[in-house]
Amino acid sequence: MTVLVTGATGNVGRRVVDRLLAAGTQVRALTRRPEAAGLPGDVEVLRGDLADSDALAKALAGVDSVFLFPVPEGVEAFVDRAKAAGVRRVVVLSSKAVEFADGNAIGERHRVIEEAVEAGGFEWTFLRPGAFATNTLAWADSIRTEGVVREPFVDAQQTPIHEDDIAAVAATALLEDGHAGAAYALSGPEALTVREQVQAISAAIGREVGLEEQTLEQARAHMVAEGVPEAIVDALLSYGAQNVENAAPPVRTVEQVAGRPARTFAQWAVDHADDFR
Known part of the structure; x- marks a missing residue:
């Protein structure tokens, strides 16, 4: 069986590749820059993306299943090809945002992909x-250079999930x-405030990291300056405000599907400590 992985060089996609290879699966990757992909030699790496019809047709030839990274542009062509x-099975990296009723830009972006894949008649998993x-x-960057994190809603709770736990569920859905x-x-196994996440990173790198709470105006200006589209900025700030009072509790899906508990954020921080040093 051959599995095509799109977004194979990303945080989740790269872990999906590793898990599929460990299971003895033939893996093909579609990427814009094969020369910079850094993927294992056992992976068949092809140049292209979902908007490249010819490359997509070549990448899908003989493929049984696909791990689909969420790119709305080109999803209709992907479904047709x-x-x-x-192709029998498609596992989509989507977002919890599709479950929200507020019509935010993040949820709508993922909803377009889910609806197209579902309409395609595949065995789908979102x-x-x-x-x-x-x-x-x-x-x-700010931790390395200044020893500080700047965020709005520092008491908002999240249930951050390790990318390898997402990959574990993805590989299970692709192969079983x-x-x-x-x-x-x-989700991850616990709800944590921004303060608690910063504390976990501090413990992982062995030095104190400060936390400064931004105003909404400061947070918005920073994200816009970083190139985040304003509709996405609006959605992110809305999530932050909601999570101060109405954070979603953690779920046990990773354990139920992949057969082991999800990793804690403290474990993730240790895994990524060098990124913050």
């Missing part, structure tokens, strides 16, 4: 993580039966 190629632990890598038609909410 995948159906023509006889993975819907909330907060990624890797989101805190955005703090790495029984997951077709499932939309899996994913």
Whole structure:
């Protein structure tokens, strides 16, 4: 069986590749820059993306299953090409945001992908993580250079999930039966405030990291300056405000699907300590 992994060089996709290889699966990756992919030699690496019709057709030839990284542009072409190629199973890295009723930009972006894949008639599985632990890598530069994190809503709670736990669920859904038609909410094992996440990073790197609470105006200006689209900024700030009072509790999906408990944020911080030093 051959599995195509899109987004194979990303935080989650790279872990999916490793897990598929460990299971003895033939893995093919589609990437814009094969020369910079840094993937294991056992992976067949092809140049292209979902918007490249010819490359997509080549990448899908002989493929049984696909791990689909969420790129709305080109998803309709992907569905058409995948159906023509006889792809049976598609596992989509989606987002918990699709479950929210407020029509925010993040949820709508992922909903477009889910609806297109579901309409394609595949055996589909949607993975819907909330907060990624890797989101805190955005703090790495200020921690290294100033020893401080600046965030709004420092008492907002999240349930950050380790990227390898997402990959474990993805690989299980790709390789095993029984997951077709499932939309899996994913989280880490505990709810943590921003303060507590900063404390975990401090412990992992062995030095104190400060925390400064931004105003909404400061947070918005910073994200816009970093190139984040304003609609996404609005959604992120809305999530932060909601999570101060109404944070979602953790779920046990990783344990139920992958057969082991999800990793704590403290474990993630140890795994990534060098990124913050």
